[in-house]
Amino acid sequence: MTAAPDAAPDNRVSESLLRTLGGRAYVDPAVFDAECERIFEQMWFCAVHVSDLPSPGSFRTVQVGRESILLTRSRRGELRGFYNVCRHRGAQLCTEDAGQARRSFQCPYHAWTYDFDGKLIAAPNLTSMPDVGREEYGLRTVHVKEWLGYVWVSLADEPESFEHTVEQEILDRLGAMSKLEAYDVSELAIGKRISYDVAANWKLIIENFMECYHCATIHPELTEVLPEFADGLAAQFFVDHGAEFGDEIQGFTVDGSVGLDTLPGIGQDRDRKYYAITIKPQVFVNLVPDHVIVHRMFPLAADRTRVEVDWLYLPSVVESGADLTASVELFHRVNEQDFEACERCQPAMASRSYAAGGVLVPSEHHIALFHDWVTSRLA
Amino acid sequence: MLHICSVEDVPQGEGLRITQVSPPIAVFRTDDDAFFAVDDTCTHQDASLADGWLEDCWVECPLHASKFDLRTGQVDEPPAKRPVRTHEVVVTDGEVWVTLSTEAPNLPPGVEVGA
Numbered sequence: 001m002t003a004a005p006d007a008a009p010d011n012r013v014s015e016s017l018l019r020t021l022g023g024r025a026y027v028d029p030a031v032f033d034a035e036c037e038r039i040f041e042q043m044w045f046c047a048v049h050v051s052d053l054p055s056p057g058s059f060r061t062v063q064v065g066r067e068s069i070l071l072t073r074s075r076r077g078e079l080r081g082f083y084n085v086c087r088h089r090g091a092q093l094c095t096e097d098a099g100q101a102r103r104s105f106q107c108p109y110h111a112w113t114y115d116f117d118g119k120l121i122a123a124p125n126l127t128s129m130p131d132v133g134r135e136e137y138g139l140r141t142v143h144v145k146e147w148l149g150y151v152w153v154s155l156a157d158e159p160e161s162f163e164h165t166v167e168q169e170i171l172d173r174l175g176a177m178s179k180l181e182a183y184d185v186s187e188l189a190i191g192k193r194i195s196y197d198v199a200a201n202w203k204l205i206i207e208n209f210m211e212c213y214h215c216a217t218i219h220p221e222l223t224e225v226l227p228e229f230a231d232g233l234a235a236q237f238f239v240d241h242g243a244e245f246g247d248e249i250q251g252f253t254v255d256g257s258v259g260l261d262t263l264p265g266i267g268q269d270r271d272r273k274y275y276a277i278t279i280k281p282q283v284f285v286n287l288v289p290d291h292v293i294v295h296r297m298f299p300l301a302a303d304r305t306r307v308e309v310d311w312l313y314l315p316s317v318v319e320s321g322a323d324l325t326a327s328v329e330l331f332h333r334v335n336e337q338d339f340e341a342c343e344r345c346q347p348a349m350a351s352r353s354y355a356a357g358g359v360l361v362p363s364e365h366h367i368a369l370f371h372d373w374v375t376s377r378l379a
Numbered sequence: 380m381l382h383i384c385s386v387e388d389v390p391q392g393e394g395l396r397i398t399q400v401s402p403p404i405a406v407f408r409t410d411d412d413a414f415f416a417v418d419d420t421c422t423h424q425d426a427s428l429a430d431g432w433l434e435d436c437w438v439e440c441p442l443h444a445s446k447f448d449l450r451t452g453q454v455d456e457p458p459a460k461r462p463v464r465t466h467e468v469v470v471t472d473g474e475v476w477v478t479l480s481t482e483a484p485n486l487p488p489g490v491e492v493g494a
Contacts, residue, residue, distance in 0.1 A: 103444075104441065113441050121441055122426055122427065122430045122442050123426075125424075127396070127403070127419075
């Protein structure tokens with residue numbers, strides 16, 4: 001096992017302890033604004049599942065940083081992403097979270113009308129304004145990419161390399177892309193989706209996901225399934241280390257009962273293990289032998305984050321109507337336990353007593369790398 | 380009769396706005412390869428029916444979804460209330476010819492002939 005490099009020494013408080021970010025980083029709207037500008041509106045952002053957009057004109061609107069983004073499919077079925085803003089006077093074009101447009105996207109204010117490629121196709125008196133270019137005044141586009149069965153967007157003028165950012169996170173964690181490909185995530189179907197409205201800063205949620213020092217205290221069911229989590233070591237600290245199921249455990253379920261059909265690409269070396277990956281800035285991927293759990297965070301404010309979580313199974317499992325309750329319940333409880341912990345921290349971030357931050361114990365030291373990363377993005 | 384365009388200028392299932400006459404007309408070619416010509420401007424508000432959606436012998440205005448019957452010019456439901464004029468079409472040797480209606484056009488407020 002290869003350990004990740006230790007954090008920069010200027011965070012060091014003592015031999016055991018490293019300093020966290022100060023409390024202001026979690027509550028100050030100006031910091032959140034800067035994070036939107038430098039992180040969420042620049043990096044690749046995992047927006048929706050491809051099955052959320054089944055056909056031309058089906059749409060989802062999502063919050064990416066400070067922007068509302070409209071995702072749809074063209075008449076030819078190609079993914080399209082637009083700023084959800086009418087080019088005329090700036091009214092929000094689609095006010096629903098999801099739906100199916102019949103012919104076009106029409107602004108409810110002055111009826112400027114756009115096709116599914118974003119082109120301006122009609123507007124009152126448009127024919128008497130031949131100087132108004134229909135492409136020029138089409139919806140402003142964002143970059144879109146399909147990967148792992150999800151639609152990723154980048155609001156940057158020039159998107160960062162997907163390979164050197166998103167895919168690198170997989171390499172850093174698993175050591176090889178083939179380790180992820182074994183799960184064939186893009187071919188899986190959503191068996192369950194739960195959306196959590198969390199009253200906490202997005203960084204608290206990432207930090208929580210990165211460490212397991214809390215596991216034995218707040219995750220009794222998870223620790224039962226993955227006994228090594230009781231030692232407090234981080235599941236994401238060592239390259240390609242998966243947490244082994246307990247001896248009596250038959251599957252990744254709330255009571256350790258047998259799970260669903262194992263994914264066909266999973267060999268014996270991985271068929272009793274849990275792997276967790278953080279893809280900065282807003283995605284968690286959890287790999288177990290019979291399903292994959294994907295968390296997408298939508299930071300809405302310094303103290304509020306929506307987290308949409310999908311439980312993905314083989315399509316044959318979902319179609320069969322198999323009972324997923326025990327399977328979903330395990331990580332649903334983990335989510336509720338984690339988000340409750342994050343919500344407990346959030347108000348305290350504004351406390352005078354936390355202005356200089358707290359400390360990270362050795363099994364949390366890799367969180368300092370995340371802090372260094374955030375700090376460098378904002379510098 | 381006026382020579383308006385060639386058959387291949389109008390893809391199947393679409394319309395073409397013709398501005399060489401006033402008020403402009405729209406030539407439609409249905410999926411069954413039938414040709415129709417009507418006034419291009421919706422009678423409710425200034426919008427080009429050629430930019431609308433053609434289904435069978437009906438075109439739906441792209442702005443407020445009133446539908447006009449290309450055979451009669453009649454409108455199905457508000458907000459448009461008055462019909463569009465229809466013009467006689469003859470297709471010969473791949474060329475589209477139109478005899479313009481002599482009725483007065485039902486143009487929306489603010490749109491005038493020759494404007």
